[in-house]
Amino acid sequence: MGVRKRNSADLRKAEQKTVAFAKLTNIPTSPRKMRLVADMVRGVEVNRALGILKFSNKEAAARLEKLLRSAIANWEAKNERKADAxxxxxSTIFVNCAPMLKRLRTAPQGRGYRIRKRANHVTLIVDTIDNKNAKA
Structure with a gap:
């Protein structure tokens, strides 16, 4: 590895140490359904987002709520203090496609219909409001 690449990799690792995030992989829900829930809480304050997810009647909301609680716990562990209200x-939430399970369903006249069982990956990053004002 060259010096330039090593330096940029070290910078990236140093940034990663200050950022509190949580990832959830291979969720057996279609990415489109998960993005609907992710769009509801993008850019929202954490306690308000927890309320939105708790009272949402979508199945993906329960998984995102658990992921958000994990990201908050990661932030508290990195900063060694409790998160105030x-x-x-x-700050960032995005949903990516995961590998798709492809199955065949029997159909009339000797044919087969394809069933695509979709899955997704979710990455959630929390940040303090002070950093939001500093970046803007």
Whole structure:
């Protein structure tokens, strides 16, 4: 590895140490359904987002709520203090496609219909509101 690549890799690792995030992989829900729920909480303060997810009647909301609680716990562990009300917000949340399971369903006249069982990966990053103002 060259010096330039090593330096950029070290910078990336140093940034990663200050960022509190959580990842959820291979969720057996279609990415489209998960994005509907992710769009509801993008950029929202953490306590408000937990309320939105708790009272949403979508199945994906329960998984995102658990992921958000994990991201908050990661932030508290990195900063060695409790998160105060109104301090944290969801800075980034994105949903990517995971590998798809392809199955065949029997159909009339000797044919087969394809069933695509979709899955997704979710990445959620929380940040303090002070950093949001500093970046803008």
């Amino acid at each position: 109104g301090e944290l917000y969801i």
